[in-house]
Amino acid sequence: MKSRYINPFTDFGFKKLFGEEASKPMLIDFLNALLSQTNKIVDLNFKNTEQLGQTDTDRKVIYDIYCENESGEKFIVELQKAKQNYFKERTIYYSTFPIREQAEKGEWNYNLKSVYCIGILDFTFDDYENEPEKSHVVHTIKLKNQNGKIFYDKLTYIYLEMPNFKKREHELNSRLDKWLFFIRHLEDFQTIPAIFSDEIFTQAFEKAELAKFGQAELDSYENSLKNYRDLKGVIDTAFDDGKMERSKEIAKALKQNGVLIDIIIKSTGLTQEEVDKL
Known part of the structure:
Protein backbone atom coordinates (compact mmCIF):
# COMPACT_ATOMS: atom_id res chain seq x y z
CA MET A 1 0.00 0.00 0.00
CA GLU A 209 0.62 14.45 3.81
CA LEU A 210 2.21 13.66 0.46
CA ALA A 211 -0.93 14.60 -1.50
CA LYS A 212 -0.40 18.23 -0.47
CA PHE A 213 3.10 18.40 -1.99
CA GLY A 214 3.89 19.99 -5.31
CA GLN A 215 5.92 18.09 -7.88
CA ALA A 216 9.21 19.72 -6.85
CA GLU A 217 8.68 18.72 -3.22
CA LEU A 218 7.66 15.20 -4.21
CA ASP A 219 10.83 14.84 -6.28
CA SER A 220 12.96 16.09 -3.38
CA TYR A 221 11.23 13.71 -0.99
CA GLU A 222 11.61 10.70 -3.29
CA ASN A 223 15.32 11.43 -3.65
CA SER A 224 15.66 11.75 0.12
CA LEU A 225 13.74 8.51 0.62
CA LYS A 226 16.03 6.69 -1.82
CA ASN A 227 19.11 7.96 0.03
CA TYR A 228 17.60 6.82 3.33
CA ARG A 229 16.86 3.33 2.02
CA ASP A 230 20.30 3.01 0.42
CA LEU A 231 21.94 4.15 3.62
CA LYS A 232 19.97 1.74 5.79
CA GLY A 233 20.46 -1.13 3.40
CA VAL A 234 24.22 -0.78 3.31
CA ILE A 235 25.08 0.29 6.84
CA ASP A 236 22.63 -1.90 8.75
CA THR A 237 24.22 -4.98 7.19
CA ALA A 238 27.82 -3.84 6.99
CA PHE A 239 28.49 -1.87 10.21
CA ASP A 240 31.18 -3.43 12.42
CA ASP A 241 33.56 -2.32 15.14
CA GLY A 242 34.35 1.02 13.55
CA LYS A 243 37.65 0.29 11.85
CA MET A 244 38.74 2.87 9.30
CA GLU A 245 38.96 0.36 6.47
CA ARG A 246 35.40 -0.78 7.09
CA SER A 247 34.24 2.83 7.08
CA LYS A 248 35.86 3.29 3.69
CA GLU A 249 34.15 0.17 2.35
CA ILE A 250 30.78 1.47 3.54
CA ALA A 251 31.47 4.93 2.11
CA LYS A 252 32.51 3.44 -1.22
CA ALA A 253 29.33 1.36 -1.41
CA LEU A 254 27.21 4.40 -0.59
CA LYS A 255 29.05 6.47 -3.18
CA GLN A 256 28.48 3.82 -5.84
CA ASN A 257 24.76 3.89 -4.96
CA GLY A 258 24.63 7.63 -5.59
CA VAL A 259 24.20 8.68 -1.96
CA LEU A 260 25.02 12.35 -1.38
CA ILE A 261 28.52 13.16 -0.12
CA ASP A 262 27.19 15.04 2.94
CA ILE A 263 25.20 11.96 3.99
CA ILE A 264 28.23 9.69 3.49
CA ILE A 265 30.39 11.97 5.65
CA LYS A 266 27.72 12.17 8.33
CA SER A 267 27.16 8.42 8.35
CA THR A 268 30.74 7.15 8.33
CA GLY A 269 32.73 9.82 10.16
CA LEU A 270 35.11 10.15 7.21
CA THR A 271 36.25 13.54 5.94
CA GLN A 272 35.27 14.85 2.51
CA GLU A 273 38.88 14.41 1.38
CA GLU A 274 38.80 10.74 2.39
CA VAL A 275 35.50 10.20 0.57
CA ASP A 276 36.73 12.02 -2.55
CA LYS A 277 39.69 9.64 -2.79
CA LEU A 278 37.50 6.54 -2.88
Whole structure:
Protein backbone atom coordinates (compact mmCIF):
# COMPACT_ATOMS: atom_id res chain seq x y z
CA MET A 1 0.00 0.00 0.00
CA LYS A 2 1.32 3.41 -0.96
CA SER A 3 2.27 5.65 1.94
CA ARG A 4 0.01 8.60 2.67
CA TYR A 5 2.54 10.41 4.84
CA ILE A 6 6.26 11.11 4.66
CA ASN A 7 8.92 9.07 6.36
CA PRO A 8 10.21 11.34 9.18
CA PHE A 9 13.57 9.54 9.21
CA THR A 10 14.45 10.98 5.83
CA ASP A 11 16.30 14.29 5.75
CA PHE A 12 13.46 15.89 3.80
CA GLY A 13 10.75 14.49 6.07
CA PHE A 14 12.51 15.45 9.30
CA LYS A 15 13.11 19.04 8.21
CA LYS A 16 9.59 19.32 6.81
CA LEU A 17 8.13 18.37 10.16
CA PHE A 18 10.49 20.19 12.50
CA GLY A 19 12.93 22.41 10.60
CA GLU A 20 10.81 24.99 8.77
CA GLU A 21 9.37 28.26 10.07
CA ALA A 22 5.86 26.86 9.63
CA SER A 23 6.91 23.81 11.69
CA LYS A 24 8.00 25.84 14.69
CA PRO A 25 4.88 25.07 16.80
CA MET A 26 5.53 21.32 16.34
CA LEU A 27 9.20 21.64 17.29
CA ILE A 28 8.36 23.70 20.39
CA ASP A 29 5.71 21.20 21.47
CA PHE A 30 8.06 18.26 20.92
CA LEU A 31 10.92 19.87 22.87
CA ASN A 32 8.64 20.85 25.75
CA ALA A 33 7.36 17.26 25.93
CA LEU A 34 10.90 15.89 25.87
CA LEU A 35 12.58 18.27 28.29
CA SER A 36 9.76 18.62 30.85
CA GLN A 37 11.14 21.97 31.92
CA THR A 38 9.50 24.08 34.59
CA ASN A 39 9.79 27.09 32.28
CA LYS A 40 8.30 25.95 29.00
CA ILE A 41 9.74 27.13 25.69
CA VAL A 42 7.54 29.91 24.34
CA ASP A 43 9.36 30.73 21.11
CA LEU A 44 12.34 29.58 19.06
CA ASN A 45 14.58 31.20 16.48
CA PHE A 46 16.26 29.00 13.90
CA LYS A 47 19.98 29.65 13.66
CA ASN A 48 22.51 28.95 10.94
CA THR A 49 22.96 25.17 10.79
CA GLU A 50 26.48 25.49 9.37
CA GLN A 51 29.15 25.94 12.00
CA LEU A 52 32.79 26.71 11.23
CA GLY A 53 35.74 26.20 13.53
CA GLN A 54 37.92 29.07 14.63
CA THR A 55 40.79 28.13 12.33
CA ASP A 56 41.07 26.83 8.77
CA THR A 57 42.01 23.41 10.08
CA ASP A 58 38.86 23.04 12.19
CA ARG A 59 36.26 20.76 10.66
CA LYS A 60 32.98 22.19 9.41
CA VAL A 61 29.82 21.03 11.15
CA ILE A 62 26.31 21.06 9.70
CA TYR A 63 23.44 20.47 12.10
CA ASP A 64 20.02 19.15 11.08
CA ILE A 65 18.28 21.71 13.27
CA TYR A 66 19.90 24.41 15.40
CA CYS A 67 17.74 26.87 17.30
CA GLU A 68 17.61 29.17 20.31
CA ASN A 69 14.73 29.91 22.66
CA GLU A 70 13.63 33.23 24.09
CA SER A 71 16.06 32.84 27.01
CA GLY A 72 19.09 32.25 24.78
CA GLU A 73 19.32 28.52 25.44
CA LYS A 74 20.63 26.50 22.47
CA PHE A 75 19.09 23.36 20.99
CA ILE A 76 20.73 21.01 18.50
CA VAL A 77 18.32 18.40 17.14
CA GLU A 78 19.91 15.68 15.03
CA LEU A 79 18.37 12.79 13.15
CA GLN A 80 20.68 9.78 13.03
CA LYS A 81 19.54 7.14 10.57
CA ALA A 82 22.20 4.48 11.01
CA LYS A 83 25.13 3.58 13.23
CA GLN A 84 28.41 5.26 12.55
CA ASN A 85 31.90 5.36 13.96
CA TYR A 86 32.47 7.62 16.96
CA PHE A 87 28.83 8.67 17.13
CA LYS A 88 29.00 9.84 20.74
CA GLU A 89 32.24 11.71 20.14
CA ARG A 90 30.60 13.46 17.22
CA THR A 91 27.70 14.61 19.41
CA ILE A 92 30.08 15.96 22.04
CA TYR A 93 32.10 17.76 19.37
CA TYR A 94 28.92 19.30 18.02
CA SER A 95 28.07 20.66 21.48
CA THR A 96 31.28 22.70 21.63
CA PHE A 97 30.13 25.11 18.91
CA PRO A 98 27.08 26.59 20.70
CA ILE A 99 29.24 26.82 23.82
CA ARG A 100 32.09 28.67 22.10
CA GLU A 101 29.83 31.04 20.19
CA GLN A 102 28.65 32.49 23.50
CA ALA A 103 32.08 33.96 24.19
CA GLU A 104 32.06 37.75 24.43
CA LYS A 105 34.84 40.11 23.50
CA GLY A 106 36.65 41.86 26.31
CA GLU A 107 35.88 41.09 29.93
CA TRP A 108 33.34 38.34 30.34
CA ASN A 109 32.09 36.39 33.36
CA TYR A 110 31.66 33.04 31.51
CA ASN A 111 28.00 32.77 32.48
CA LEU A 112 26.86 30.33 29.78
CA LYS A 113 23.37 29.59 28.55
CA SER A 114 22.22 25.98 28.55
CA VAL A 115 22.95 23.74 25.57
CA TYR A 116 20.82 20.72 24.69
CA CYS A 117 21.97 18.12 22.14
CA ILE A 118 19.13 15.84 21.08
CA GLY A 119 19.66 12.80 18.90
CA ILE A 120 16.72 10.92 17.37
CA LEU A 121 18.18 7.52 16.55
CA ASP A 122 16.79 5.01 14.06
CA PHE A 123 18.93 2.32 15.72
CA THR A 124 19.87 1.13 19.20
CA PHE A 125 23.08 1.46 21.15
CA ASP A 126 25.29 -1.60 21.61
CA ASP A 127 26.58 -0.38 24.99
CA TYR A 128 23.76 -1.80 27.09
CA GLU A 129 23.80 -5.48 26.14
CA ASN A 130 22.35 -7.52 29.04
CA GLU A 131 21.78 -4.33 31.08
CA PRO A 132 18.46 -2.77 32.20
CA GLU A 133 19.12 0.30 30.01
CA LYS A 134 18.97 -1.84 26.89
CA SER A 135 15.21 -1.39 26.46
CA HIS A 136 15.13 2.31 27.38
CA VAL A 137 13.95 4.79 24.79
CA VAL A 138 15.14 8.05 26.34
CA HIS A 139 18.73 8.41 27.57
CA THR A 140 19.49 11.70 29.34
CA ILE A 141 23.15 12.42 30.10
CA LYS A 142 24.57 15.24 32.22
CA LEU A 143 27.99 15.88 33.75
CA LYS A 144 28.11 14.21 37.16
CA ASN A 145 30.78 13.52 39.78
CA GLN A 146 31.77 10.12 41.20
CA ASN A 147 28.82 10.24 43.61
CA GLY A 148 26.24 10.83 40.91
CA LYS A 149 25.75 14.48 41.85
CA ILE A 150 25.26 16.95 38.99
CA PHE A 151 28.51 18.87 38.47
CA TYR A 152 27.22 21.10 35.67
CA ASP A 153 23.55 21.32 34.70
CA LYS A 154 23.73 23.47 31.57
CA LEU A 155 24.94 20.79 29.15
CA THR A 156 22.51 17.98 28.39
CA TYR A 157 22.67 15.15 25.87
CA ILE A 158 19.44 13.31 25.09
CA TYR A 159 19.32 10.25 22.85
CA LEU A 160 16.04 8.69 21.70
CA GLU A 161 16.41 5.04 20.66
CA MET A 162 13.34 4.89 18.44
CA PRO A 163 13.40 1.10 17.75
CA ASN A 164 12.94 0.58 21.50
CA PHE A 165 9.65 2.48 21.50
CA LYS A 166 7.07 -0.29 21.28
CA LYS A 167 3.98 1.20 22.93
CA ARG A 168 0.66 0.81 21.16
CA GLU A 169 -1.95 3.53 20.81
CA HIS A 170 -3.92 2.60 23.94
CA GLU A 171 -0.70 2.59 26.00
CA LEU A 172 0.29 6.19 25.29
CA ASN A 173 0.08 8.12 28.55
CA SER A 174 2.15 11.28 28.02
CA ARG A 175 2.73 14.00 25.47
CA LEU A 176 6.18 12.55 24.73
CA ASP A 177 4.64 9.12 24.14
CA LYS A 178 2.39 10.66 21.50
CA TRP A 179 5.32 12.32 19.73
CA LEU A 180 7.39 9.14 19.77
CA PHE A 181 4.44 7.13 18.45
CA PHE A 182 3.90 9.76 15.74
CA ILE A 183 7.55 9.72 14.63
CA ARG A 184 7.88 5.94 14.83
CA HIS A 185 4.76 5.10 12.80
CA LEU A 186 3.95 8.16 10.67
CA GLU A 187 4.84 6.54 7.36
CA ASP A 188 2.53 3.59 8.13
CA PHE A 189 -0.61 5.60 8.99
CA GLN A 190 -3.42 5.60 6.43
CA THR A 191 -5.80 7.44 8.73
CA ILE A 192 -5.14 9.73 11.68
CA PRO A 193 -5.43 7.84 14.99
CA ALA A 194 -8.06 9.24 17.36
CA ILE A 195 -5.45 10.06 19.96
CA PHE A 196 -4.03 12.82 17.71
CA SER A 197 -7.01 15.15 17.96
CA ASP A 198 -5.43 18.46 19.01
CA GLU A 199 -4.33 21.36 16.81
CA ILE A 200 -0.58 20.71 16.93
CA PHE A 201 -0.88 17.16 15.61
CA THR A 202 -3.49 18.25 13.07
CA GLN A 203 -0.86 20.65 11.69
CA ALA A 204 1.78 17.94 11.78
CA PHE A 205 -0.34 15.51 9.75
CA GLU A 206 -1.19 18.25 7.25
CA LYS A 207 2.50 19.03 6.72
CA ALA A 208 3.31 15.34 6.36
CA GLU A 209 0.62 14.45 3.81
CA LEU A 210 2.21 13.66 0.46
CA ALA A 211 -0.93 14.60 -1.50
CA LYS A 212 -0.40 18.23 -0.47
CA PHE A 213 3.10 18.40 -1.99
CA GLY A 214 3.89 19.99 -5.31
CA GLN A 215 5.92 18.09 -7.88
CA ALA A 216 9.21 19.72 -6.85
CA GLU A 217 8.68 18.72 -3.22
CA LEU A 218 7.66 15.20 -4.21
CA ASP A 219 10.83 14.84 -6.28
CA SER A 220 12.96 16.09 -3.38
CA TYR A 221 11.23 13.71 -0.99
CA GLU A 222 11.61 10.70 -3.29
CA ASN A 223 15.32 11.43 -3.65
CA SER A 224 15.66 11.75 0.12
CA LEU A 225 13.74 8.51 0.62
CA LYS A 226 16.03 6.69 -1.82
CA ASN A 227 19.11 7.96 0.03
CA TYR A 228 17.60 6.82 3.33
CA ARG A 229 16.86 3.33 2.02
CA ASP A 230 20.30 3.01 0.42
CA LEU A 231 21.94 4.15 3.62
CA LYS A 232 19.97 1.74 5.79
CA GLY A 233 20.46 -1.13 3.40
CA VAL A 234 24.22 -0.78 3.31
CA ILE A 235 25.08 0.29 6.84
CA ASP A 236 22.63 -1.90 8.75
CA THR A 237 24.22 -4.98 7.19
CA ALA A 238 27.82 -3.84 6.99
CA PHE A 239 28.49 -1.87 10.21
CA ASP A 240 31.18 -3.43 12.42
CA ASP A 241 33.56 -2.32 15.14
CA GLY A 242 34.35 1.02 13.55
CA LYS A 243 37.65 0.29 11.85
CA MET A 244 38.74 2.87 9.30
CA GLU A 245 38.96 0.36 6.47
CA ARG A 246 35.40 -0.78 7.09
CA SER A 247 34.24 2.83 7.08
CA LYS A 248 35.86 3.29 3.69
CA GLU A 249 34.15 0.17 2.35
CA ILE A 250 30.78 1.47 3.54
CA ALA A 251 31.47 4.93 2.11
CA LYS A 252 32.51 3.44 -1.22
CA ALA A 253 29.33 1.36 -1.41
CA LEU A 254 27.21 4.40 -0.59
CA LYS A 255 29.05 6.47 -3.18
CA GLN A 256 28.48 3.82 -5.84
CA ASN A 257 24.76 3.89 -4.96
CA GLY A 258 24.63 7.63 -5.59
CA VAL A 259 24.20 8.68 -1.96
CA LEU A 260 25.02 12.35 -1.38
CA ILE A 261 28.52 13.16 -0.12
CA ASP A 262 27.19 15.04 2.94
CA ILE A 263 25.20 11.96 3.99
CA ILE A 264 28.23 9.69 3.49
CA ILE A 265 30.39 11.97 5.65
CA LYS A 266 27.72 12.17 8.33
CA SER A 267 27.16 8.42 8.35
CA THR A 268 30.74 7.15 8.33
CA GLY A 269 32.73 9.82 10.16
CA LEU A 270 35.11 10.15 7.21
CA THR A 271 36.25 13.54 5.94
CA GLN A 272 35.27 14.85 2.51
CA GLU A 273 38.88 14.41 1.38
CA GLU A 274 38.80 10.74 2.39
CA VAL A 275 35.50 10.20 0.57
CA ASP A 276 36.73 12.02 -2.55
CA LYS A 277 39.69 9.64 -2.79
CA LEU A 278 37.50 6.54 -2.88
